[in-house]
Amino acid sequence: MDNLPISPFIASLPKVELHIHIEGTLQPSLRWKLAQRNSVPLKFKDQFYNTYEELLNSYNVTYNHRPELGGRKDVPTFLEAYFAGCEVLLQEQDFYDLAMDYLKRCKEMNVRYVEPFFDIQAHTRRGVAAEHVLNGYLRAQRDGAEQHGVRSNWIFCFLRDEPVEDGEAAYQTALPWAARSGGHGLFHAVGLASNAYERPPILFKAAFERAKAHGLHITTHCDFGQKDTHEHIRQAIFEVGIERIDHGLDVLDRDELIQGLNARGVGLTLCPHAYHRRTATEVLFPKLRQLLDRGVKFCINSDDPVYMHDVWIDGNQEKAYHYGGLSKAEMLQLARNSVDMCWADEHVKSEIYAELDAIRTD
Ligand code: HPA
Numbered sequence: 001m002d003n004l005p006i007s008p009f010i011a012s013l014p015k016v017e018l019h020i021h022i023e024g025t026l027q028p029s030l031r032w033k034l035a036q037r038n039s040v041p042l043k044f045k046d047q048f049y050n051t052y053e054e055l056l057n058s059y060n061v062t063y064n065h066r067p068e069l070g071g072r073k074d075v076p077t078f079l080e081a082y083f084a085g086c087e088v089l090l091q092e093q094d095f096y097d098l099a100m101d102y103l104k105r106c107k108e109m110n111v112r113y114v115e116p117f118f119d120i121q122a123h124t125r126r127g128v129a130a131e132h133v134l135n136g137y138l139r140a141q142r143d144g145a146e147q148h149g150v151r152s153n154w155i156f157c158f159l160r161d162e163p164v165e166d167g168e169a170a171y172q173t174a175l176p177w178a179a180r181s182g183g184h185g186l187f188h189a190v191g192l193a194s195n196a197y198e199r200p201p202i203l204f205k206a207a208f209e210r211a212k213a214h215g216l217h218i219t220t221h222c223d224f225g226q227k228d229t230h231e232h233i234r235q236a237i238f239e240v241g242i243e244r245i246d247h248g249l250d251v252l253d254r255d256e257l258i259q260g261l262n263a264r265g266v267g268l269t270l271c272p273h274a275y276h277r278r279t280a281t282e283v284l285f286p287k288l289r290q291l292l293d294r295g296v297k298f299c300i301n302s303d304d305p306v307y308m309h310d311v312w313i314d315g316n317q318e319k320a321y322h323y324g325g326l327s328k329a330e331m332l333q334l335a336r337n338s339v340d341m342c343w344a345d346e347h348v349k350s351e352i353y354a355e356l357d358a359i360r361t362d
């Protein structure tokens, strides 16, 4: 169910990635290196990883349960594993190395443009200076474009399970790095990350409005199968006026949600493998065609590849192609959707459209 071999068609497709958490790309080899460099013990709770093999083995767990929805309580959740990985990130150089590793990998996968999610709260609450995070990513944004030809505009996320005021304060700290007059140009949008359980988007309505007033775009996670998932999507569309939804696959259950999305031109950034971890193939993949049939705009992305069996954007596209039974022309349409849905400058978009126009699907 995990990694399919990547077909030449998918491998060569020019790609735009709109749903990836930068810390979810921290590979074990870099995590090991940073732990040595910063003298940070590698561990999860009281379990220490003393050798590289032990660290690698720790990734064999499938973090696919939700304790709050009746799932297991005795093994780490996906988010616990993700935040444990963050512990080795301390200095500006660490954030730079993380982002550059990812942007290099983007080049290898033919990702031309990416809008990575980041937050500062996961780091500042550990005592890391916000500038280390922001300047590390800013340098990587510039060097990734220069050295690897991969352009990026980043998305600042509020940690939705932390108090709203803390998120607002983090946003104020990060604002000088925003893409606005006089800003450094790192991020051009804001979103919501971390655990959505009983943390609906409406809680952040004022925070989203402030970001919009600053000229930034807004998006929110509405994860598949979450508690209150339809209500979260409804709020996002009709009350917050969100521009994109991250996941949002549950719209298929409610006509009014589909109509709301389509009337407002709101697209979904889907991550098929993230759902495949806990959903049967025959239940999940027909939904892609249903979305196409209902005229819902969506694109294919990866979420947190390192904590999701090393399935990256190409592996997610391969799953849509293979299990979803989509044709080459339909896969090309999804690639075009990602350009339509992205917030890149027009000249960046035109270059990628031109590349896509040259692809043969016969
Ligand atoms: N979902 C929600 N929040 C997150 C995720 C995710 O997959 N990864 C990092 N923060």
Ligand code: ZN
Pocket (backbone or CB within 6 Å): 019, 020, 021, 221, 246, 303
């Ligand atoms: Zn996500």
